[in-house]
Amino acid sequence: MSGTNQRIDGKRLWDSLMAMAEIGATPKGGVKRLTLTEVDRQGRDRFRTWCESLGLTVRVDAIGNMFARREGRDPGRLPVLLGSHLDSQPSGGKFDGALGVIAGLEVMRTLNDLGITTEAPVELVNWTDEEGSRFGHSLMGSGAWAGVYPLDKVYGLKDVEGITVEQALTGIGYKGSHPAKPFPADAYFELHIEQGPILEREGRQIGIVTGAQAQVWYDAAVTGQDAHAGTTPPSARRDALVTAARIIDLVDRLMRARGEDGRGTVGQLHVLPNSRNVVPGEVRFSVEFRHPDFAEIERLAGEFPRAAAAVADAAGTPLQLTELFRLPAQPFDPGCVDLVRQAAARLGLPAREIVSGAGHDAVYVARSVPTAMIFTPCKDGLSHNEAESIEPEEAAAGCQVLFEAVLARANRPL
Incomplete structure (x- = not known):
């Protein structure tokens, strides 16, 4: 990287990523840090300790979102936010979400190392339950904060054991006293692995994320008739699974008709009674479509x-x-996006503009705060998998761009 003598510490960043990955580590090299579990509490506690050791003031809101504040020179200026999430999928990787939080921590450490006092305050955020894998509601913390989901409704969501979100928050000691609602902020920046193959295929180190795709999601249920597999002839069959299979094929065909921008997925399938010698009488499944153009959705x-x-x-x-x-596409703020673009260019990092195929906390934050995202490549585009992998220099490059963009925004002339 060229263009600056204000360097983040790439080794310290990597060591901290690996230290966080010890919490909830899985045998195959990934992490299992389900939201609001004891393991999540351990990760949050370590994050809080790291932040407080830097002199940051940590507050927690009513949905468990954590905000670590570094004061600026001008107390009247709105804070610049940065962050992501520390929770994971049941068999998740070390970097999904955690990269953005730990890189934000490295930004704070570097500001301290260099003795920089920014004009505006800077706040590092760990959003609660981005993944949605425990309570079935992704982007829960940022969604409650942004006012997309009523807090009472979120509190009442249950996991498979019947534990509510409110009980889980209280149980790990992270039901905070601050309101879970938007507060005035100047900007939000989020660093994340791409979770797709485009940057790696093109040899680009930085994705300049211009926005997120439009989406529509469905729950589907097909009702047929349970019947004996050996005695029921074709003319008498009402096979719910065959119908579901034809609809799944329809989803795939509709996706492919839209070329490389199309996305159509059935990720969940529940077959009843799920016996090898019974014609399936009921099938429940998920359907989702995504596309950069809301008109296509x-x-x-x-x-x-x-x-x-x-x-x-x-x-x-x-x-x-x-x-x-049904969500429209969410464009990010042109001014914030341009700071990412300028930072990558100044550092001499090969970059390209990209639309996020995944949902991120930034999508909901962008409804009330000017927002931009930075992507780094991940090996083979693989994510939500224990084999998820990035290179230390890729993490460092993304963090350096984050540092440059946050510093420029926090010191911008008003």
């Missing part, structure tokens, strides 16, 4: 339900399709 939201219903009707197996949500 609107077209899919019109086309898919009709086409899927026709498949089900032809088989005599009724389909119940429930639309969970």
Whole structure:
């Protein structure tokens, strides 16, 4: 990297990433830090200790989001936020979310090392339950903070053991006293692994994220009739799984009709009674579509339900399709995005503009705070997997861009 003598410490960043990865470490080299569990508490406690050792003031809001504040020269200026999340999937990787939080910590450490007092305060955020893998509601902390989800509704969500979010927050000691709602902030920056193959394929070290894709999600249920697999002839079968399979193929065809920008996925499938010698009588499954253009999502939201219903009707197996949500594409703030672009150019890092295919806390934060994201490559584009991997120099490059962008925003002339 060229362009600056204000360097983050890449080795310290990597060592801290590895230290956080010890908490919830799995045998295959990943992490299992499910939100609001004892393991999550350990990760939060270590994060809090690191922040407080730097002289940062840590506060926790009512949904457990953690904010570590470094004061600026001008107490009247709005803070610049940066961060991500520390929770993981059940078989997650070391870097999804954690990179953004620990890189933010390294930004704070570097500001201290260099004796820099920024004009605006800087606040590092650990958002609660980005993954949604325990309570079934992704982007929970940032969504509650942004006012997308009512706090009472979020508190009442339950895991498979019947434990509510509020009980879990209280149980680990992270139901904070501060309101879970937006406060005035000048900007938000989030560093994250790409979770896809584009940067690696093109040999780019930095993704300048211009926004996030539009999405529509459904819950689907096909009802057929349980029947004996050996005695029920084709003419008498109402096989819910065959119908579901045809609808899943429809999802794939609708995706591929939109080229490389199309995304269509069935990620969950529950077959009942799930016996090898019984014709399936009920199948429940998830469906989601994503696309950078909201107009395409609107077209899919019109086309898919009709086409899927026709498949089900032809088989005599009724389909119940429930639309969970429809999100427009979320553009990020041009000024913040440009700071990322300028930093990558100044550092001589090969970069490209990219649209986020995944949902991130930044998507909800962007509704009330000017926002930008930075992507780094990950090996083979693999994420939500214990084999998720990045190189130390990739982490350092992303962190350096984050440092430059945050510093420029916090010191910008008003």
